[in-house]
Amino acid sequence: MNTNDLKIFEAVAACGNFTKAAETMFTVQSNVTARIRSLEQEFNTELFLRNSRKVALTPAGEILMRYSKQIAYLLEKARTEMQGADQVSGVLKIGCIETTMALKVPQMLQEFMEAHPNVDLEFTSSLRTALIQEVLNYRLDAAFVSAPINIPGLQADYIKEEQLVIITSSKVSSLTALAKENKLLTIVVFDQGCVFRERLESWLSAKGIVQYKEIVVNSLEGIVNFVETGLGISILPQEIINAFYARRKLKTFPLNKELATMTTVLIYRNDIPPSGALQAFIDMYKTGD
Template sequence: MNTNDLNLFEAVAHHGSFTRAAEAMFTVQSNVTARIKNLEEEFGVPLFTRSNRKVELTAAGETLIRYSKQLNHLIDEAKRAIGKSEVIKGQIKIGALETMMTIKGPELINELAHKFPYVDLEFKSAMRSALISDVMNYRLDAAFVPAPLDIPELVQLRVKDEEIVAVAPADCKNLDDLLKRNPLKAIVFDQGCVFRARLESWLVSKGVSQYHKTVMNSIEGVVNFIESGIGFSFLPHEIITSFYGSRKIKTFAIPKELAMMRTLLVYRKDVPPSPALKAFISLYEDTGNPLSRS
C-alpha cells in the first residue's frame, strides 16, 4: 500500500465508479480495479459493495477513508512544515443549492482566488439531502445547506440568513388573489427542494391540499414560467433583486417562520480539514458564527 493506492481508493469512493475514478486520476480502469483489489487483500475485507449501478463504501471502507484523509492531511502538513514554501495548495469539492451557486458562486471563486490562488475549487449543486449525504459519505469536503440540521458528526458554521418570498406573475394583486386562482398553479423544483417544501407548507396552512405543479430544474426556467403567467413559486429575495428585478413578476412577503432561511457551511468532524479546506473555511470564520465546533 502507498499513498497513490489511497488516492485511487478515495477517487472511487468520491465518484462511486471505477470508470469515473480512472478518468479523474488519468489512468485506466484495470489499474484502479487492481489497486483496490490489492488493498482489499491487504486488509482482508471488502472495501466496496459493487452493483451494476454504483459502487459504495462498506463499513470497513468508511473506516479506511477516515484514516486515508487523515494521512493525506498529515502529509500535506509535513510538506508545509519541511518545505520552504508556505503557499497553500490543493483541491476542494464544495456543494451548494443552485440558488446559492447563482448568487454567491462567482463571489466565492473570486475571493478564494484572491486570497488563496493555488487552491482549486470544484462546485457541485444538488438538493439539500444529497449534499448532506455527500458530505457524510466523503464525496464532498463541505457543503452549504439550509438549517436546521441535527447531525452530531458535522461541524456547522453559520454563513448567512436570507429571506424567501413568493414570486408571482405581474398581474397578481396579492397573495389572496393568488390563492383564488383555479386551478392554483405553482412552478417548483423537484422533491427535496427546501423552497418547494416551504411553499407546500404555506399552502397547507391556507387549507390548500391540491395544486397543479410544473417541475423545473433551473432558476431561469422557474422565473420564465412565472413571467409567462403559468404559476407562482417561492425563491430567495436576493436572487430576484440581483438578477430578475426587471422581469414582469411581483414578489410578496410570506410568514416569517417560512420566510427566514439560515445557510450553514458543514463538514465532517472526524476528518482534519486539509490546508485547502481550512483556507476555504477561514473565509467565513471571521464573519460567521460557529454553531457546533466540538
C-alpha cells in the same frame, strides 16, 4: 492490509459483484476474492453477505466502508498538501444550492483565489439532501446548505439569514384571490429535496390547498421564466429577485416569519482535521461575513 485492499473492498461494495469489481480494478477475480478474504481474516468478521447473484455489505462491512472512505480522503489530502508544504495548496471542492451559486460564488472565487492562488477551487450546485450526502461521503469538502443540521460527524457554521418570498406573475392581484380561483394551482419548483419547494408546500398545506400541479425545472432562470409567464408560483430569496430580476414582470408576497427565514450554514466533517485549503476557506468566510 494496504490501501489497495481497501480500494478493492470499495469496488466490490459498489459493483455488488466480485467479477465486475475485478474488471473495475483491472485485476482478476481470484485476486479480488483473496484480498477480501484477507481483510475478513484480519478483522475476524464477514464483510459481505454473499449469494449466487450479488454481494452486499454486512453491518461490519458498513463500518469498514465508512473508515475506508475516510482513510482515502485523508491520504489524498495529505498527498496534495505535502506537494506544497510551505503554502496553502491542493484541491478544494465546495457545494451549494443554485441560489448561493448565483449570489456568492463569483465573489468567493475572486477573493479566495487572490488569497490562495495555489488552491484549485471547484464548485458544484445541487439540492440540499444531495449536498449533505456528498459531504458525508467525502466527495465534497464542504457545502452551503440551509439549517438546521443535526447530523453526527458534521459541523455547521452560521453564514447568513435570507428572507424568502412567494413570487408570481405581475398579473396576480393577491395570493388570496389566486387561492380562490376555480382552477388547479400550479407550483414551479426544483426537484424533491429542495428547501424552497418544501417551504412552498408547507405554505400550501397551511392554506388548506392539498391538490395542485407542479412543474419541475432544474435552474433558477427556468423558475423565473415559468412564473413570469403566469404558468405557476414559486418561492425564492428576496435578495435574488432584487439582484437579478427586479425588472422582470414578477410580483412578490411576504410569508410568515417561520417560513420566510432561511438560515444558510457551511457544513463540513468535524470527525477529521480539515485540510489547509479547507481551513483557509472556513477562516475567510468567518471573517468575511
